[in-house]
Amino acid sequence: MHFMTALRAAWQSRNSLLCVGLDPYPARFPAHLQGRPDAILEFCKGIVDATADLVCCFKPQIAYFAAQRAEDQLEDLIAHIHERHPDTPVILDAKRGDIGSTAAQYAVEAFERFRADAITVNPYMGRDSVEPYLEYADKGVILLCRTSNPGGSDLQFLDVGGGERLYERVARLVANDWNASGNCGLVVGATFPNEIARVRHIVGDMPLLVPGIGAQGGDIAETMQAGGTADGTGLMINSSRAILFAGSGEDYAQAARRVALETRDAINAKR
Numbered sequence: 001m002h003f004m005t006a007l008r009a010a011w012q013s014r015n016s017l018l019c020v021g022l023d024p025y026p027a028r029f030p031a032h033l034q035g036r037p038d039a040i041l042e043f044c045k046g047i048v049d050a051t052a053d054l055v056c057c058f059k060p061q062i063a064y065f066a067a068q069r070a071e072d073q074l075e076d077l078i079a080h081i082h083e084r085h086p087d088t089p090v091i092l093d094a095k096r097g098d099i100g101s102t103a104a105q106y107a108v109e110a111f112e113r114f115r116a117d118a119i120t121v122n123p124y125m126g127r128d129s130v131e132p133y134l135e136y137a138d139k140g141v142i143l144l145c146r147t148s149n150p151g152g153s154d155l156q157f158l159d160v161g162g163g164e165r166l167y168e169r170v171a172r173l174v175a176n177d178w179n180a181s182g183n184c185g186l187v188v189g190a191t192f193p194n195e196i197a198r199v200r201h202i203v204g205d206m207p208l209l210v211p212g213i214g215a216q217g218g219d220i221a222e223t224m225q226a227g228g229t230a231d232g233t234g235l236m237i238n239s240s241r242a243i244l245f246a247g248s249g250e251d252y253a254q255a256a257r258r259v260a261l262e263t264r265d266a267i268n269a270k271r
């Protein structure tokens with residue numbers, strides 16, 4: 001199924017705009033998982049199974065798996081999500097960016113090896129660096145636009161002419177040119193609600209992946225006000241650490257579920 005079709009279906013069936021980010025950091029795992037060779041997979045499966053009915057998508061961040069030499073556990077985790085929660089799209093947060101020939105290999109890695117439904121991509125090497133992902137027309141390609149970190153302003157806020165900021169140029173380019181197959185989205189941080197509103201104005205109803213609530217302190221009400229579409233959807237609002245590490249004992253998955261539920265409900269209260 002096309003990523004966008006699956007996402008829209010999940011927004012409706014789950015009544016949720018929440019994306020749970022899967023950033024497994026072993027030092028924060030509960031004691032009963034410490035030292036197990038499959039700890040990353042078991043930790044993440046616990047989170048996924050406890051929250052799947054509350055989310056519109058999951059977003060594993062590849063660095064947390066690669067740093068632990070656990071790419072095989074990422075493969076198994078995504079296979080688990082597809083098997084047990086088949087209506088829940090998976091966004092591989094990899095932020096790839098390279099020349100076309102190398103990008104083609106990254107696209108194979110994301111969509112054929114890991115079987116992700118969408119990937120995050122860095123657009124700053126231009127169209128030919130993004131083309132190999134766009135060719136997978138049924139997969140989502142979610143481009144960095146206005147990132148949530150403070151240093152994002154160093155470049156993304158530069159005036160590229162006529163008062164247009166670089167992140168606005170990215171939004172315009174993606175909406176008017178790169179999105180021919182309707183498979184593009186943009187990353188815009190919850191920590192910059194004014195820019196979320198600008199991007200929404202430029203791109204119409206294009207889905208926005210919004211990290212930055214929870215541990216980074218972004219405001220849910222401001223995010224919804226700035227980025228929600230007329231039908232109350234349009235956003236995948238990510239929270240990772242605040243949900244993953246809500247508890248530190250054997251009941252960590254139940255604790256994660258409680259925070260995921262509160263977060264989903266706080267978002268829904270502002271739709």
Ligand SMILES: O=c1ccn([C@@H]2O[C@H](COP(=O)(O)O)[C@@H](O)[C@H]2O)c(=O)[nH]1
Binds near residue numbers: 023149188216238
């Ligand atoms: O601009 C961006 C783009 C991506 N991220 C990623 O989202 C999560 C945020 O984690 P929290 O624990 O909820 O802060 C993480 O995987 C980042 O790599 C982002 O934060 N900002």
